[in-house]
Amino acid sequence: MTLKELHDLTVNMLTAAEVEDSRFDTDCLFEDILKADKTALVLRGNAEVPELDADRLMLAAEKRCGGTPLQYILGEWEFFGRPFYVGEGVLIPRPDTEVLIEKVLEHFSAAGNSAPEICDLCSGSGCIAVTLKKELPKATVHAVELSSEAMPYLIKNIGRHNAGVKIIKGDVTDGRLLENFSDPDDVGEFRKIDCIVSNPPYVTDKEMTELSREVRREPEMALCGGADGLKFYRVISCLWSEILKGGGLIAFEIGFEQGEAVMEILEKNGYENVSVYQDYAGRDRVVTGIKKNG
Numbered sequence: 001m002t003l004k005e006l007h008d009l010t011v012n013m014l015t016a017a018e019v020e021d022s023r024f025d026t027d028c029l030f031e032d033i034l035k036a037d038k039t040a041l042v043l044r045g046n047a048e049v050p051e052l053d054a055d056r057l058m059l060a061a062e063k064r065c066g067g068t069p070l071q072y073i074l075g076e077w078e079f080f081g082r083p084f085y086v087g088e089g090v091l092i093p094r095p096d097t098e099v100l101i102e103k104v105l106e107h108f109s110a111a112g113n114s115a116p117e118i119c120d121l122c123s124g125s126g127c128i129a130v131t132l133k134k135e136l137p138k139a140t141v142h143a144v145e146l147s148s149e150a151m152p153y154l155i156k157n158i159g160r161h162n163a164g165v166k167i168i169k170g171d172v173t174d175g176r177l178l179e180n181f182s183d184p185d186d187v188g189e190f191r192k193i194d195c196i197v198s199n200p201p202y203v204t205d206k207e208m209t210e211l212s213r214e215v216r217r218e219p220e221m222a223l224c225g226g227a228d229g230l231k232f233y234r235v236i237s238c239l240w241s242e243i244l245k246g247g248g249l250i251a252f253e254i255g256f257e258q259g260e261a262v263m264e265i266l267e268k269n270g271y272e273n274v275s276v277y278q279d280y281a282g283r284d285r286v287v288t289g290i291k292k293n294g
Contacts, residue, residue: 004045017065089149200232246293259284
């Protein structure tokens with residue numbers, strides 16, 4: 001079978017399986033497995049594909065037709081210009097989350113603080129924590145994650161990018177995790193940090209039943225935010241405020257219909273200058289607030 005014939009066959013397979021962007025997914029699989037980009041398809045379209053390579057491509061295509069996310073098949077995905085390992089058990093990085101990074105970076109640029117201490121809650125693959133560390137090399141960054149399935153990806157991505165991110169394993173709703181920030185010079189008190197950032201689970205129970213088959217392959221614990229999707233915003237904005245400095249930043253990714261609700265949660269928990277920002281599609285995606293002094 002020629003390269004072009006295999007490409008056409010794969011596109012048709014994915015289209016028949018109702019894969020949303022069958023041609024894009026096919027191109028990604030060809031580049032990853034056959035090292036053949038669009039230029040190669042034009043220049044070498046009539047070249048025969050070795051049987052072993054064709055079999056590997058077909059196996060990947062069958063997985064995609066069965067609902068396995070493209071990112072899991074490829075084993076990595078780009079975020080903020082850097083590749084991150086992903087696979088079963090970890091949330092796939094999405095472009096919308098880059099807005100969260102941008103707002104945190106803008107805050108510290110405006111504050112003239114190039115060495116903040118930041119805690120990324122529900123870190124997953126580590127794409128947020130690693131990116132902030134790479135963009136702010138002098139920063140101290142902590143990544144908190146509970147999932148034993150996600151943890152290997154977090155560790156590998158920190159190593160891959162040589163990012164000195166400090167890992168804390170545990171449930172962000174467990175107040176005992178705050179002991180990691182105990183003040184060595186003041187017994188019973190916490191060190192205060194500059195920023196809490198999180199892309200927490202925020203899908204409602206109802207929405208969980210309506211997710212696409214691909215998204216349903218991602219870990220439920222990284223998606224489900226309770227009956228109204230707001231559980232983690234309530235807990236984090238209250239509990240983790242204990243270690244946030246007065247004037248410190250809290251920044252959340254949100255579902256596009258949650259802007260007003262999350263803003264209200266922050267205001268009720270002692271944050272001011274609460275703002276909502278849109279993603280690249282013009283939908284509410286990030287809410288930030290500043291902890292009041294005193």
